[in-house]
Amino acid sequence: MQTQILERMESEVRSYSRSFPVVFTEAKGARLHSEDGKQYIDFLAGAGTLNYGHNHPKIKQALVDYIASDGIVHGLDMWTQAKRDYLEALEEVILKPRGLDYKIYLPGPTGTNAIEAATRLARIATGRRTVVSFTNGFHGVTMGSLAFTGNSKFREATGGITPQGGFFMPFDGYLGEGVDTLDYFEKLLGDKSGGLDFPAAVLLETVQGEGGINPAGIEWLKRLETICRRHEILLIIDDIQAGCGRTGKFFSFEHAGITPDMVTNSKSLSGYGLPFSHVLMRPELDKWKPGQYNGTFRGFNLAFATAAAALREFWSDDTFERDVQRKGRVVEEGFQKIASWLTEMGYPASERGRGLMRGLDVGTGEIADKITEQAFKNGLIIETCGHDGQVIKCLCPLIISDEDLAEGLSILETSTKQVMG
Numbered sequence: 137m138q139t140q141i142l143e144r145m146e147s148e149v150r151s152y153s154r155s156f157p158v159v160f161t162e163a164k165g166a167r168l169h170s171e172d173g174k175q176y177i178d179f180l181a182g183a184g185t186l187n188y189g190h191n192h193p194k195i196k197q198a199l200v201d202y203i204a205s206d207g208i209v210h211g212l213d214m215w216t217q218a219k220r221d222y223l224e225a226l227e228e229v230i231l232k233p234r235g236l237d238y239k240i241y242l243p244g245p246t247g248t249n250a251i252e253a254a255t256r257l258a259r260i261a262t263g264r265r266t267v268v269s270f271t272n273g274f275h276g277v278t279m280g281s282l283a284f285t286g287n288s289k290f291r292e293a294t295g296g297i298t299p300q301g302g303f304f305m306p307f308d309g310y311l312g313e314g315v316d317t318l319d320y321f322e323k324l325l326g327d328k329s330g331g332l333d334f335p336a337a338v339l340l341e342t343v344q345g346e347g348g349i350n351p352a353g354i355e356w357l358k359r360l361e362t363i364c365r366r367h368e369i370l371l372i373i374d375d376i377q378a379g380c381g382r383t384g385k386f387f388s389f390e391h392a393g394i395t396p397d398m399v400t401n402s403k404s405l406s407g408y409g410l411p412f413s414h415v416l417m418r419p420e421l422d423k424w425k426p427g428q429y430n431g432t433f434r435g436f437n438l439a440f441a442t443a444a445a446a447l448r449e450f451w452s453d454d455t456f457e458r459d460v461q462r463k464g465r466v467v468e469e470g471f472q473k474i475a476s477w478l479t480e481m482g483y484p485a486s487e488r489g490r491g492l493m494r495g496l497d498v499g500t501g502e503i504a505d506k507i508t509e510q511a512f513k514n515g516l517i518i519e520t521c522g523h524d525g526q527v528i529k530c531l532c533p534l535i536i537s538d539e540d541l542a543e544g545l546s547i548l549e550t551s552t553k554q555v556m557g
């Protein structure tokens with residue numbers, strides 16, 4: 137494999153190619169091929185951008201058809217048939233059946249663009265400045281979003297400028313079992329000397345992805361919604377990673393039966409790995425003035441075409457979500473088995489997650505890296521997350537076949553035994 141030019145020209149900031157230093161050529165479903173003829177099972181799926189797998193045939197057809205018809209490709213926010221069709225699919229397939237009434241804002245194509253837009257709008261709509269986020273939360277790495285992202289590695293990489301406008305609260309479980317961290321939030325809200333400026337919004341992931349696959353409890357989420365309503369604080373759910381079916385429902389907050397004021401989606405939203413994000417918001421919150429928050433790529437037409445196809449293909453009934461929940465239980469069992477083995481060997485480990493967003497916590501980043509490096513040698517692509525990188529994270533495509541899923545889990549188990557036995 138010829139990698140010299142890649143190593144020589146690409147900035148040191150490159151990251152995933154360090155864990156997986158091969159040149160990939162093609163991919164289908166949950167399998168990837170590299171130039172040296174090796175095959176890999178993909179439990180990373182473009183960091184959760186490929187919930188429907190690599191190159192899904194129906195979504196690909198929609199893309200090819202759109203290109204073949206000379207459809208508009210650029211991403212300026214003009215009206216196109218592709219945009220209209222996406223909005224129709226979103227309303228018919230996703231919003232109406234869930235009783236959700238949202239307008240849509242189309243920001244730049246990445247997740248952090250959606251977070252910047254949602255939090256700015258929360259400030260404009262409420263006239264308040266502070267946005268509350270949570271320990272171990274991850275919401276992107278541009279200047280605005282960094283105010284809500286806990287990870288010091290990213291926060292330190294601003295060249296000395298301090299991210300502003302955020303206030304961190306302890307996430308569910310942060311202070312150990314038996315402590316409801318929302319007691320602290322409620323107390324601060326009622327305390328004029330607590331140091332918390334009355335917030336515009338609360339921003340959170342219902343299952344923290346980069347932070348270590350930490351699912352917030354259902355009761356905790358309901359109580360948070362109640363607190364937000366009582367104090368007229370906006371509730372923003374960042375569903376960039378946990379959304380689009382990852383947890384077994386289209387929106388991760390459906391499990392708790394809560395209704396956010398705003399929702400951000402990206403990662404798997406295009407269904408094909410194309411850059412695409414949106415903000416959903418209650419219509420009353422749409423206080424934007426025309427062109428007030430602008431950009432050149434605000435709504436990528438190719439992504440509209442693939443996203444609409446994905447929504448219609450997978451979300452017209454509940455067959456797909458039930459299948460995701462079933463596969464989630466398969467991963468849960470597989471991870472539990474590995475966790476028990478590790479614990480018996482003297483390395484305390486545990487598993488957690490919701491749906492097909494699952495983590496195997498092996499205690500330290502060092503152990504997690506050993507296992508995932510060995511797994512890569514054995515043909516499995518899987519990454520780590522958490523404050524120390526101590527959680528091995530399953531983000532396999534939701535469409536993965538039972539055979540590939542079993543094989544991936546088996547590779548992980550074998551790899552664990554090879555390096556920790």
Ligand SMILES: *Cc1c(COP(=O)(O)O)cnc(C)c1O
Pocket residue numbers: 245246247248249251274275276277341345346374375376377378402403
């Ligand atoms: C990935 C991610 C983001 C940031 O998305 P980018 O496209 O990398 O800017 C924000 N929030 C969550 C929950 C994410 O997982």
